[in-house]
Structures are given as structure tokens and as C-alpha cells.
Amino acid sequence: MFKEFKEFALKGSVIDLAVGIVIGAAFNKVVTSFVNDVLMPPIGLLLGKVDFSNLLISLTGTKKGI
Numbered sequence: 741m742f743k744e745f746k747e748f749a750l751k752g753s754v755i756d757l758a759v760g761i762v763i764g765a766a767f768n769k770v771v772t773s774f775v776n777d778v779l780m781p782p783i784g785l786l787l788g789k790v791d792f793s794n795l796l797i798s799l800t801g802t803k804k805g806i
Contacts, residue, residue, distance in 0.1 A: 748754065776793075784790040 780792045784792055
């Protein structure tokens, strides 16, 4: 069983999948940082100094304090 798994893993498909996951996670961090630090502050200023860091939209209908 381990021999078959080793052959499968070394074919490249598992390694390609792992590389894709790592690149996707890094890209997610870059996009999140861009949106939070570059894109949202000017939009907040244009809308009257709105601070989006404490903005919460409840999908369940419950109210939470900030």
C-alpha cells in the first residue's frame, strides 16, 4: 500500500496540488491585505469617514455589540 502511494505521490499530481494550495493561500493574504489597507480606507473617506473595521452584517438576525 505504501509503495503504491509513493508511486502516486511522485507522479507529480500531489506535489502540484500542494504547490497550488500554498500559492492560493499566499494570494489570499495579498488580496485581503490590499482590500483592508489600500482599497477600503479611501472608500470610507469618500462615504463620510466610515470605519469599515467594525462593520458587521448579521446573517442570522442576532445583534452583537461592537
